[in-house]
Amino acid sequence: MGAADIVPGVSGGTIAFITGIYFRLLEAIGAVPxxxxxxxxxxxxxxxxxxxxxxxxxxxxxxxxxxxATLASAISYILAQYPILIWSFFFGLIVASVWHVGRQVRHYAPALMLPFLAGAVFSWWVTMLPASELEPSALIFFGAGAVAICAMILPGISGSFILVIMGMYVPVLDAIRAFEIGTLLIFVGGCLAGLLSVARLITWAFRHFHDLVLALLTGFMIGALNKVWPWKETLSWRTNSAGERVPLNEASVSPLSYAEMAGQDPQIVVAVICALLGLSLVLMVEWAGKKEAAN
Structure with missing residues (x-):
């Protein structure tokens, strides 16, 4: 679950779901207060x-x-050095997660198209929102933790992906990598607040509206693919706390348009391979979960 939560692709909730421990996890969290x-x-x-x-x-x-703790530094390095390849990998992870979560619907019906389309439109709109130029404050770290942890325990929504949308993914990774205790405690405090407050609500929603919830989550992931599209045009830049110039607002473009604008190889073949690796990883985890459940 930790490996899934550190990358904006498969959520920890998805891993718990396909390995058969999801509802035990919800019950345990809900029993804590x-x-x-x-x-x-x-x-x-x-x-x-x-x-x-x-x-x-x-x-x-x-x-x-x-x-x-072990993956944060590696992910930060890869994001900086090989952005197209790592985002392609994440793209494959999310596509496979869409397929997996969609298959969990018990009874397909035309009425499920409404929450599915609502989730897709809403998440697409969220990915198009302009990023803030403000440096993350303690309150923002707390709020990011509260929101992201709710996504982390939902099958289909990656908490780290929510951090990407909020513009908090890299700041949180940097805090982990630099071992900034104060900042991390604030973030963890937000996680605890969000986790304890939402676990029972999620349990109730799944018990009463199982298929509607899964249709909404599936739509959310499809709309959210725009955010992890590997080829981006940088619309504006910002200077982070380390004095480095990093992209602020970006727009998805085709690989050929990216090659023309950036003057760089779009690495299409390798990107496709990375996406297929991400997709295969999710399918392997699902297969392992089914095999474990059968034993």
Whole structure:
């Protein structure tokens, strides 16, 4: 789940979903607030641990943190040095996730087109919003954590992709890479606030509107593909906190238009291979999840 959450492609929720632990995760998170008041505040540590499935949550947390810590620097480097190839890989991840989440709909019906189209149009509109030139503040880091964590536990929406849309993906990666404790604590605080407040709502929505929710998520991912399109025209620039000049607002263009504007090789063949690798990775994870469930 940590490996999925660090890249704007497959969400940690998707990994949990296809490996069969998703609803156990939601139940465990949803039980935490209630268990705090019923057991922890009364000194009943063992009862608290059992009520919120503590061993399960701890093992997940350790795995996620370890994966994020080890991958952050590598992802930052690849984004800077090989942007077309890494965004192509992410593009393939999201396409495969669209296919996987769409297949989870139990009963296909014409009525599902409405949430599907609403999700696609809304996410496309979000990807077209101009980025802010303001440097991220503590409040923005907190809000980004709260919003991104909600996406991370939804199958089909990548929390890191939400950070890309918000313009917070690179700042968060930089904070992890530089081990900025204060900034990371603020971000984690936002994650905890968002996670504890939304877990029960997500559980309720899936129980009562399973297919509608999945149709909405599928549409959201399709519209969001615009954001991870590998070939971009830079419309404006900004200077980050390290004094580096980086793109601020970008627009998707064709590979040939990119070659003309940038005067660089669009790397079409290698980009297609990277996209296929991303797609294959999701299919392999799904196959492994099914094999594990069968055993």
């Amino acid at each position: 209630r268990s705090v008041f019923r057991h922890l505040f009364r000194g009943q540590l063992k009862a608290f641990w059992q009520a919120c499935d503590g061993t399960f949550l701890l093992s997940l947390l350790v795995g996620i943190v370890a994966s994020i």
